[in-house]
Amino acid sequence: MRYSLFHVERQDSMSLQSQIREMLVSAMIAGQLPANSPVPSTRAMAKRLKVSRNTVMLAYQALAADGFLVARERSGFYVAPDVQAAPKHKTQNTAQQTSDALTPVNWDDKLRLRPAAQLNISKPENWHDYKYPFIYGQVDPKLFPISAWRDCMRQTMSLKWLDAWTDDRFSADDPMLVEQIQQRVLTRRGVMARSDEILITMGAQNALFLLAHLFVREDTPVAVEDPGYPDIRNMFELRTNHVRRIPVDDEGICVDHLGDAKVVFVTPSHQFPTNVTMSMRRRRELLAWANENDALIIEDDYEYETNYRGEPTPALKSLDTSGRVLHVGSLSKSMMPGLRMGFVVASADVIAEVRALRRLMLRHPPGNNQRVVALFLSLGGHDALINRLHRTYLKRWEIMSLALADYFPGWSHMPAFGGTSFWVQGPRGFDATQLAVEAIKDSILIEPGDIFFADSKNHKNYFRLGFSSIPDERIEEGIKLLAKRATKVLGATPIEATQSATITTFAAE
Secondary structure (H helix, E strand, C coil), X not given: CHHHHCCCXXXXXXXXXXXXXXXXXXXXXXXXXXXXXXXXXHHHHHHHHCCCHHHHHHHHHXXXXXXXXXXXXXXXXXECCCHHHCCHHHHHHHHHHHHCCCCCCCHHHHCCCCHHXXXXXXXXXXXXXXXXXXXXXXXXXXXXXXXXHHHHHHHHCCCCCCHHHHCCCCCCCCHHHHHHHHHHHHHHHCCCCCXXXXXXECHHHHHHHHHHHHHCXXXXXXXXXXXXXXXXXXXXXXXXXXEEEEEEECCEECHHHCCCCCEEEECCXXXXXXXXXXXXXXXXXXHHHHHHHCCEEEEECCCHHHECCCCCCCCHHHHCCCCCEEEEEECCCCCCHHHCCEEEECXXXXXXXXXXXXXXXXXXXXXXHHHXXXXXXXXXXXXXXXXXXXXXHHHHHHHHHHHHHHHCCCCEECCCCECCEEEEECCCCCCHHHHHHHHHHHCEECEECHHHCCCHHHCCCEEEEECCCCCHHHHHHHHHHHHHHHHXXXXXXXXXHHHHCCCCCCCCC
16 A cells, blocks of 8 residues: 555666665655554565665665664564654755755745734643643533434434435535524524525634635725634635724624724624623614625624523524625534534525535535434434533533632623633733743643734733633632732732722723
């Protein structure tokens, strides 16, 4: 199977033996020939490369002498157990023999976009290893009904459902999943939609990317919330230089600042990251503004299912009578982030175009995942899970609310909606990034809030505390330890800082 990795060039200035050594070393260093794995026999390699067996044998013996290969009696040559620790000068010299004659690619001239240079939310991959992971967007696996999910997966493996994931649907979605989203998900949000007005996506992120590419040109003025979701800001900035940052107050995005924007992104049910719920008055103002200015509204209805404190608020899409709201939803936060299952609700004409664009990218989300989610929804598994999350999150919300009141009085703004995080604001001059570094020493993870602002350097005093993935019994203890670390950064306790400084709300700033 690995023979296709190997070839030699007869016209190359390097000898055949040197080429064999170089290609084997490159494969080892790249991990394609892992430690202790066998390399092709000298006879097989000679046949593959159409060279003499002696040439291959000499190359293998030279690599064994350099510590890259080991010979095992009556078994052949194997990659050395410590190949990654081979002397650097040997690997560099081997690779240099061919690279000297080549002109490296100047990627700065080739790349049209540089998304890697944008500022993004970053979280450690090993967050599970931290005792107090106050990070947003992760779930507690203990809350998930794995038995019910496993049963749904088994059913999709039966002959009855086999074609749901073995057939190539081209650009079509699983009709059962679309139906379940109509009946069990959108009804919770007060949204009425036909099947041709719904498209399944690989999470909300995929949906937002598709919409940004369909509706934003180089000269399109777009508006985003500030503070707001960094990824949508970055998506828009890849498309246009006319991205407007609109302030948010305690009723949501400030409509009177929208100006001539033609596309507006909002998180009305649960503002990201401040947790503000857009008032009904502000929703009507926003819809009226969109009609008057011939604008479109992209509604990210994230965390709609975590409303366990206030009265259910209808989605902005449910109030839309002109079709200007493009509704984006996701099941990631209530089920599992790794599932990547989301959807778009819009007019049939829009969905047809989004579907065509999605086909060019990935055709459709995996059919087996769609059918498993459809069964999970139809059997009531998702409804039961939401009820369980409500009970658990309410308890954790109460614990964190009390802990913050005790150790960080006046710093946090209690979310009236519910959700899974607290937005925290320290006094001016406080550096939450420094606090995050200090907190790691106590195995505490927090999210500095400056990344959510367009003008990040002037908002270092914000941070976010998530509680969806931390056990109840660790919340207060973690907040207490965090307060001690904050004392080190402040030079005073958070309580003393509150008493000696006027902490304004984020809206006032």
